[in-house]
Amino acid sequence: MSENSEQRSWLPYAIVIGVIVIVLAVVLFWPASEPEPEPVVEVETPAVVEPEETEPEPADTFEAAPPPEPVEIDPDQEATPMPEPMAEPEPLDISDTAIKSALETIATSPTLSRLLVTNGLLQRFVVSATNLADEDMAPNHRLLTPPEQDFRVYNQADREWIDAASYKRYTPYVDALESMSNEDLIALYERYQEEIQAKYAEIGDPDQPFTEVLIEAIDTLLDTPEVKMPIEVYTDSVMYKYADERLESLSAPQKQLLRTGPDNMRRIKAKLRELKDSLSSRTQ
Known part of the structure; x- marks a missing residue:
């Protein structure tokens, strides 16, 4: 069986792609931006109300108030600096270089x-995760x-079995x-999340x-x-197929997960359970 036909039929790397697709967020970090400036609230200046004219009191009724004391200003005293305007938040960088x-x-x-x-990481994440969900x-x-x-594979008693060495190919992916x-x-x-949701709306249900x-x-x-x-x-x-009809009837992603081997599959599932709990708590 040729190498190309084996790759086309089994796509041995695809399941790991699906797993990383789910957990990489994906895929997806950028330096925290400066906090957004507080909104400016305009306060209307109250209208000046002119006092009503009243009859003047007799001149000898009150004593004239003394003039205010002059205020001396220290020329060496520093003036209170005006606060600098807050910087605009940095735009979200979704370039492949920044994400990677x-x-x-x-x-x-x-x-x-x-x-x-090295290219189209965010779009690949959305498309791969959507297909995996289906x-x-x-x-x-x-x-x-x-x-x-x-x-x-190896032969034994005129039958073919997956070689355990095939499972080790996926260990570096699971380690990462x-x-x-x-x-x-x-x-x-x-x-x-906002950018991811916008990309999903282009290929899936925009309300989901x-x-x-x-x-x-x-x-x-x-x-x-x-x-x-x-x-x-x-x-x-x-192509290669599972001899067990129960396994061959599984979905394509599930059949590929089996190809990672029992130990890698256990580690992958443990990570996914933890991430599902975190994601589920944010949808409630």
């Missing part, structure tokens, strides 16, 4: 830099580069995912909050069943 740089800043894993693609894949909008190692704290990821998502889409995408992956290893596969001369 910020993601690298919050990730403690040095491998994230070489795994990320239990589908968006390989043309991947956020990460594919693994360098090839998918491998775990190197970013949930708090940082949620903060990134919230900073870019994109956060709901993210939660649906997470649920798609969390519903992937745990299976015993090793996993048997077969080829019909075009």
